[in-house]
Amino acid sequence: xxxxxxxxxxxxxxxxxxxxxxxxxxxxxxxxxxxxxxxxxxxxxxxxxxxxxxxxxxxxxxxxxxxxxxxxxxxxxxxxxxxxxxxxxxxxxxxxxxxxxxxxxxxxxxxxxxxxxxxxxxxxxxxxxxxxxxxxxxxxxxxxxxxxxxxxxxxxxxxxxxxxxxxxxxxxxxxxxxxxxxxxxxxxxxxxxxxxxxxxxxxxxxxxxxxxxxxxxxxxxxxxxxxxxxxxxxx
Amino acid sequence: xxxxxxxxxxxxxxxxxxxxxxxxxxxxxxxxxxxxxxxxxxxxxxxxxxxxxxxxxxxxxxxxxxxxxxxxxxxxxxxxxxxxxxxxxxxxxxxxxxxxxxxxxxxxxxxxxxxxxxxxxxxxxxxxxxxxxxxxxxxxxxxxxxxxxxxxxxxxxxxxxxxxxxxxxxxxxxxxxxxxxxxxxxxxxxxxxxxxxxxxxxxxxxxxxxxxxxxxxxxxxxxxxxxxxxxxxxxxxxxxxxxxxxxxxxxxxxxxxxxxxxxxxxxxxxxxxxxxxxxxxxxxxxxxxxxxxxxxxxxxxxxxxxxxxxxxxxxxxxxxxxxxxxxxxxxxxxxxxxxxxxxxxxxxxxxxxxxxxxxxxxxxxxxxxxxxxxxxxxxxxxxxxxxxxxxxxxxxxxxxxxxxxxxxxxxx
Numbered sequence: 001x002x003x004x005x006x007x008x009x010x011x012x013x014x015x016x017x018x019x020x021x022x023x024x025x026x027x028x029x030x031x032x033x034x035x036x037x038x039x040x041x042x043x044x045x046x047x048x049x050x051x052x053x054x055x056x057x058x059x060x061x062x063x064x065x066x067x068x069x070x071x072x073x074x075x076x077x078x079x080x081x082x083x084x085x086x087x088x089x090x091x092x093x094x095x096x097x098x099x100x101x102x103x104x105x106x107x108x109x110x111x112x113x114x115x116x117x118x119x120x121x122x123x124x125x126x127x128x129x130x131x132x133x134x135x136x137x138x139x140x141x142x143x144x145x146x147x148x149x150x151x152x153x154x155x156x157x158x159x160x161x162x163x164x165x166x167x168x169x170x171x172x173x174x175x176x177x178x179x180x181x182x183x184x185x186x187x188x189x190x191x192x193x194x195x196x197x198x199x200x201x202x203x204x205x206x207x208x209x210x211x212x213x214x215x216x217x218x219x220x221x222x223x224x225x226x227x228x229x230x231x232x233x234x235x
Numbered sequence: 236x237x238x239x240x241x242x243x244x245x246x247x248x249x250x251x252x253x254x255x256x257x258x259x260x261x262x263x264x265x266x267x268x269x270x271x272x273x274x275x276x277x278x279x280x281x282x283x284x285x286x287x288x289x290x291x292x293x294x295x296x297x298x299x300x301x302x303x304x305x306x307x308x309x310x311x312x313x314x315x316x317x318x319x320x321x322x323x324x325x326x327x328x329x330x331x332x333x334x335x336x337x338x339x340x341x342x343x344x345x346x347x348x349x350x351x352x353x354x355x356x357x358x359x360x361x362x363x364x365x366x367x368x369x370x371x372x373x374x375x376x377x378x379x380x381x382x383x384x385x386x387x388x389x390x391x392x393x394x395x396x397x398x399x400x401x402x403x404x405x406x407x408x409x410x411x412x413x414x415x416x417x418x419x420x421x422x423x424x425x426x427x428x429x430x431x432x433x434x435x436x437x438x439x440x441x442x443x444x445x446x447x448x449x450x451x452x453x454x455x456x457x458x459x460x461x462x463x464x465x466x467x468x469x470x471x472x473x474x475x476x477x478x479x480x481x482x483x484x485x486x487x488x489x490x491x492x493x494x495x496x497x498x499x500x501x502x503x504x505x506x507x508x509x510x511x512x513x514x515x516x517x518x519x520x521x522x523x524x525x526x527x528x529x530x531x532x533x534x535x536x537x538x539x540x541x542x543x544x545x546x547x548x549x550x551x552x553x554x555x556x557x558x559x560x561x562x563x564x565x566x567x568x569x570x571x572x573x574x575x576x577x578x579x580x581x582x583x584x585x586x587x588x589x590x591x592x593x594x595x596x597x598x599x600x601x602x603x604x605x606x607x608x609x610x611x612x613x614x615x616x617x618x619x620x621x622x623x624x625x626x627x628x629x630x631x632x633x634x635x636x637x638x639x640x641x642x643x644x645x646x647x
Binding site: 051053072103152 | 480483484487489490493494495496497498500501554617
């Protein structure tokens with residue numbers, strides 16, 4: 001398997017504070033990779049830097065062999081990386097359909113097939129297609145955020161805490177859909193505090209602590225690792 | 236029972252507008268516009284000039300112009316979420332560019348009497364008039380000058396936008412307000428009096444009442460029709476813009492900037508686009524206002540004018556084009572006509588002591604407070620008025636009555 005994304009010695013500063021202190025990791029094509037860690041570990045910062053919302057101080061982000069470090073977000077999105085932002089951040093005063101269309105903003109071709117695809121993944125969204133985004137429930141908003149990201153037809157989808165603030169049963173649904181999307185050929189980079197669910201889903205996991213990667217392994221390995229169990233799974 | 240009623244009224248459960256509805260609405264709008272245009276021509280030419288028609292002409296003209304100004308402000312404030320208060324400045328530039336370009340050569344000496352007849356010694360409408368005859372020359376010349384006015388304003392807006400659009404919310408409002416005041420001051424400066432006539436009036440340029448077609452002994456006045464035509468075209472252009480993918484990007488920026496950026500929308504580029512387009516139409520509106528007023532003076536374009544327009548946008552509903560249009564006509568009608576009696580000192584023929592100059596404004600303030608308190612989303616909210624929507628409302632109203640009656644019977 002080739003690497004779709006390579007992060008090399010990435011450093012990111014917020015003002016004077018070094019939020020990410022030289023992180024390197026690879027994302028293999030067709031896999032589900034997860035970054036786990038507690039609050040303030042720098043997980044979201046890494047995702048925001050990859051998609052160009054935050055600029056890196058040093059290091060490289062290489063996507064399919066091409067250096068995309070500090071490129072504009074619209075360039076990165078049109079090249080096939082998309083971000084499902086933390087807290088969903090759907091557009092509340094736009095209809096579900098409009099939300100989906102915005103997801104495909106960088107594309108100029110026909111969208112009807114992709115809209116059908118998203119609706120087949122999330123039949124709930126089809127029922128609600130004329131409703132305003134802000135009137136959806138939390139779980140539906142998360143579905144919409146994922147659907148919106150898929151509309152750009154990404155090769156790599158990055159998800160920032162998809163389980164945030166959702167009921168456990170909805171979290172399970174979301175993760176089964178993440179697997180389904182992955183089966184259909186989209187590589188997934190997942191950032192989670194809900195380590196249990198993330199490790200069960202991911203083929204490879206990285207543990208992030210205060211801006212450094214401290215542990216690597218397959219999801220299964222880390223799930224049974226004593227230190228991890230103590231720190232993140234609470235058992 | 237009442238749950239059922241609630242469901243019937245819940246806007247989120249409405250059925251989508253299907254193609255049929257869209258077509259019906261389009262036809263209804265066309266018929267409405269046709270009636271308006273026929274009425275405008277009749278008003279200018281056939282109907283007797285008595286009390287009501289004499290007031291109706293300026294109210295309709297100014298109302299149409301304000302509708303355009305409000306829709307252009309709504310594009311920026313309501314659809315893109317950029318709180319800008321530079322409208323009066325842009326209108327001023329538009330109005331001045333238009334006026335300067337159309338003052339007849341013979342009138343230059345009189346208009347620019349303190350500045351040796353001014354610098355420009357030509358009139359676009361006259362140039363076209365020499366070739367096409369006075370009527371066509373005036374119409375085509377005026378249209379071209381209006382477009383030039385809009386373009387000049389758009390260029391100004393682009394220059395101002397580069398620093399200003401990096402600011403957010405209130406700071407953007409303060410900066411644009413400041414620029415509008417700077418523009419007003421510069422246009423009154425004697426140093427460029429050869430162009431702007433300093434702080435004096437510009438007059439004698441082609442105005443709405445110059446658009447008269449002489450056929451034999453007939454004189455057909457197209458003043459109101461012309462104002463309506465330009466305004467309709469501009470508003471249609473803005474609506475098409477809002478419904479395009481650019482419009483969706485504007486709304487996305489309004490709803491959530493970070494999310495919009497993550498979707499690949501270039502924030503600065505789209506904000507600039509919205510700002511420049513909105514300013515273009517503000518410039519067009521300013522030119523039309525100059526045509527309506529027959530004279531123009533920079534001192535009149537104060538920030539109060541911007542607030543007036545903002546007020547109409549809020550009354551109509553932020554994010555609703557039809558709301559802005561309805562509110563513009565209502566506001567102008569109240570301000571120029573219906574509430575004028577409050578300033579006159581008389582109620583009918585009875586003298587009333589506290590009805591004196593300025594009392595209208597007091598009543599206005601009360602009305603505005605009532606609107607803000609009880610209709611905080613304006614007349615239309617962020618919805619659009621449509622023919623089928625209106626029909627549905629009537630049906631719903633009837634249904635509700637029927638349901639209520641049924642509920643009462645059940646209760647018995």
